[in-house]
Amino acid sequence: MTAxxxxxxxxxxxxxxxxxxxxxxxxxxxRLRQAHAVGDVSLSGVSVLARLASEGPDSPTSLAxxxxxxxxxxxxxxxxxxxxxxxxxxxxxxxxxxxxLAVTDEGRAVLAERRSESVQRxxxxxxxxxxxxRATLGAALPLLDRLAERL
Numbered sequence: 001m002t003a004x005x006x007x008x009x010x011x012x013x014x015x016x017x018x019x020x021x022x023x024x025x026x027x028x029x030x031r032l033r034q035a036h037a038v039g040d041v042s043l044s045g046v047s048v049l050a051r052l053a054s055e056g057p058d059s060p061t062s063l064a065x066x067x068x069x070x071x072x073x074x075x076x077x078x079x080x081x082x083x084x085x086x087x088x089x090x091x092x093x094x095x096x097x098x099x100x101l102a103v104t105d106e107g108r109a110v111l112a113e114r115r116s117e118s119v120q121r122x123x124x125x126x127x128x129x130x131x132x133x134r135a136t137l138g139a140a141l142p143l144l145d146r147l148a149e150r151l
Contacts, residue, residue, distance in 0.1 A: 021147075032118050041086070041110055044069070044077045049086060049103055049111045057102035059092065086110055 033043060041049070048063060058066075064074035078101060081087040086107035092098035103111070126134060 032121065035117065035121055041084075041114065042077070042080070044073075045081050045086070046111065046114055048074075048077055048081065049107050052087065052101060052103040053108055053111055057090075057100045059098055059100055061098075063101070081107065 029043070044067070047067060051063065051066060052058065060074055060078055061071060063078070064071045067074065069077075078087060078089075082089060082101075084106075086104055087101045088104050089099045089101050092100050126137065129137070
């Protein structure tokens, strides 16, 4: 940002901000990932569980597109989730060649537990921030959501 609060003025400022943002978000993600036990559901698995829980059953192809991963990577993620009983695969009623995946009750429980752990860990840290710092973080959330949507 410029000293006058006028925003980013040139490409080098945008590039510097992008670099710092990437590093900061990466550190937060890594720290949250490190807090979970070995053998726990991967971040990609949690993302798929969350999508299925919020948006309903979907096909592997559609999930790969939505998660912006290759179909082979999605197949691996889904196989792990299915093996653990966190998702259930059923034939598509309209096209028998396709399958539809849905989150199971056990998958919802794992998702809730994982969210709870991450939220509690973040809340403990954020609680130590000043009211002004918490307000700044809250004000940045819509921008971060919009950034994620545009990537």
